[in-house]
Amino acid sequence: MNKLSIGLLIFSGLLNTACVATPSSTEHNVTAQTRKTPKNIIFLIGDGMGLEHTTAYRYYSDDPATKAMETTIFDELLVGMASTYPDDDTVVTDSAASATALSSGVKSYNGAIGVDTHKEPLETVLEKAKKLGKQTAIVVTSQINHATPASFIAHNESRQNYDQIADNYLSNLIDGKPIVDLMFGGGTQYYIRDDRNLVNEFKDYGYQYTNSLQQLDKITALPALGLFAPVGLPFAIDSGDQPRRLTPMAKKALSLLSLKNDKGFFMMIEGSQIDWCAHANDVACAMGELDDFASTIEAVKAFAEKDGETLIVVTADHSTGGLSIGGYDKYIWKIDLIKQIHGSVETISKTMADSKDVVGTWNKYIDFPLTDEESKLLVTASQQKYSVLKQTLLDVINHRTLTGWTSHGHTAGDVQIFAYGVGADKFAGHLDNIDIAKNIFSFLNTKN
Ligand SMILES: [Zn+2]
Known part of the structure; x- marks a missing residue:
């Protein structure tokens, strides 16, 4: 026990004695320290x-x-x-x-x-x-x-x-x-x-x-x-x-x-x-x-x-x-890319679906460009139902940033x-x- 704790103990002992003398003021006698x-x-x-x-x-x-x-x-x-x-x-x-x-x-x-x-x-x-x-x-x-x-x-x-x-x-x-x-x-x-x-x-x-x-x-x-x-x-x-x-x-x-x-x-x-x-x-x-x-x-x-x-x-x-910080067998997690994403996947994928402009929407919300392969994947997905587009966008972002997930x-x-x-x-x-x-x-x- 250090000197401070001993001091506090003695102090709280004194305080307890004081409290016995004036029980009605217990609440006020309890200081922040004790x-x-x-x-x-x-x-x-x-x-x-x-x-x-x-x-x-x-x-x-x-x-x-x-x-x-x-x-x-x-x-x-x-x-x-x-x-x-x-x-x-x-x-x-x-x-x-x-x-x-x-x-x-x-x-x-x-x-x-x-x-x-x-x-x-x-x-x-x-x-x-x-x-x-x-x-x-x-x-x-x-x-x-x-x-x-x-x-x-x-x-x-x-x-x-x-x-x-x-x-x-x-x-x-x-x-x-x-x-x-x-x-x-x-x-x-x-x-x-x-x-x-x-x-x-x-x-x-x-x-x-x-x-x-x-x-x-x-x-x-x-x-x-x-x-x-x-x-x-x-x-x-x-x-x-x-x-x-x-x-x-x-x-x-x-x-x-x-x-x-x-x-x-x-x-x-x-x-x-x-x-x-x-x-x-x-x-x-x-x-x-x-x-x-x-x-x-x-x-x-x-x-x-x-x-x-x-x-x-x-x-x-x-x-x-x-969640896995680093995924897909690579020993790196691309924080710099994650910081360049300025919308939720829900918002971005909905905007992609509504506007039918996959690449333009990506560039509006995300500061790093799509690769040719990624744009092809997303354009194909945008011609299918919304859930496919959303999942494809997630896959692109998670693979690119090397973020792993095992469950929804x-x-x-x-x-x-x-x-x-x-x-x-x-x-x-x-x-x-x-x-x-x-x-x-x-x-x-x-x-x-
Ligand atoms: Zn939950």
């Missing part, structure tokens, strides 16, 4: 973000002008690894089962939203935080009723029941009120429907509402709801000169949560579309999402650094796509755990995904 239980908890989930994804992001974000390989926020905060298998015989989890494990500390079946294998509701860390009087928030780039956020807020036997899950955000009440004070993401299609306008119902509960990311400033207090797209937000790589959208949403959420924060808050932030790009085997798309997620982690870390009373935990629900689905490799701040040491080493939730619950069972 706090063992975080006041604020920020739980970030990179959906589909495996080990290979964060490693790829290190190479992608490296500054080629320097000789050294710069580390990322992921490298800086790495503390452990987690297994992700669900409670069935598949080994490979989906986002619902994994998010339920991460929200409740109980493993369930693929598709389960906050329910156990008997389809009974499980208490989530967000619900527990709300019961303690903490403020609660979710910030995502998917629709807000997608599997990951839904598993913290709702209880349903199937992630596919989107309307029922959306309704549940208004029927799962604590003290007669909805349990989430701030929700930013997509999903107007589910919240403003012919049969029901849930946005108006939230407004009746006093929620401020906006549907424009550019008008986030118009939200001045909690509770608040922001729905910025019919379903998920556009991919970062398709968002023009504002590719980061999770970052500004998270920053705005932090400023709103800080306005009146006597009991602390619990916030879940999801980089939802790392998974979607990986399902599509679209490497440039995935790098765009990772960049937004990494910058969000940097923003919340800056908050926690200043605040001194916050825990940040970051993990993934599973890995997606079976999830894989069962362990995922990383990153942590910072008060209580971060509890997340070190190998954990199972349910242990992450159990650790968070342990912080929600003690007073300070």
Whole structure:
């Protein structure tokens, strides 16, 4: 033990003595240095973000002008690894089962939203935080009723029941009120429907509402709801000169949560579309999402650094796509080419199909030219159905950049755990995904 730790121990001993004398002021006596239980908890989930994804992001974000390989926020905060298998015989989890494990500390079946294998509701860390009087928030780039956020807020036997899950955000009440004070993401299609306008119902509960990311400033207090797209937000790589959208949403959420924060808050932030790009085997798309997620982690870390009373935990629900950094038996990965791609494969292939101009579209979105062989392949594919064109474009990009993928689905490799701040040491080493939730619950069972 070093001198500093001994000093802190003596100091905390003195503090405990002081607390015995004046028990009513315990909360105020717990300083940032001695706090063992975080006041604020920020739980970030990179959906589909495996080990290979964060490693790829290190190479992608490296500054080629320097000789050294710069580390990322992921490298800086790495503390452990987690297994992700669900409670069935598949080994490979989906986002619902994994998010339920991460929200409740109980493993369930693929598709389960906050329910156990008997389809009974499980208490989530967000619900527990709300019961303690903490403020609660979710910030995502998917629709807000997608599997990951839904598993913290709702209880349903199937992630596919989107309307029922959306309704549940208004029927799962604590003290007669909805349990989430701030929700930013997509999903107007589910919240403003012919049969029901849930946005108006939230407004009746006093929620401020906006549907424009550019008008986030118009939200001045909690509770608040922001729905910025019919379903998920556009991919970062398709968002023009504002590719980061999770970052500004998270920053705005932090400023709103800080306005009146006597009991602390619990916030879940999801980089939802790392998974979607990986399902599509679209490497440039995935790098765009990772960049937004990494910058969000940097923003919340800056908050926690200043605040001194916050825990940040970051993990993934599973890995997606079976990404390989380097593929096809070649010992190289062409990062420089990936950086020259300025649209998702979905956007580029749709534009190719609509315009019937394969080469012109390629040159519009991608800064390196097609080879003659590649143009022939794409022109032939463009005369067939759309799915053939899209797959051919993926094949061209992945072969050219030497990016390997083994699946359009999830894989069962362990995922990383990153942590910072008060209580971060509890997340070190190998954990199972349910242990992450159990650790968070342990912080929600003690007073300070
Ligand atoms: Zn997925």
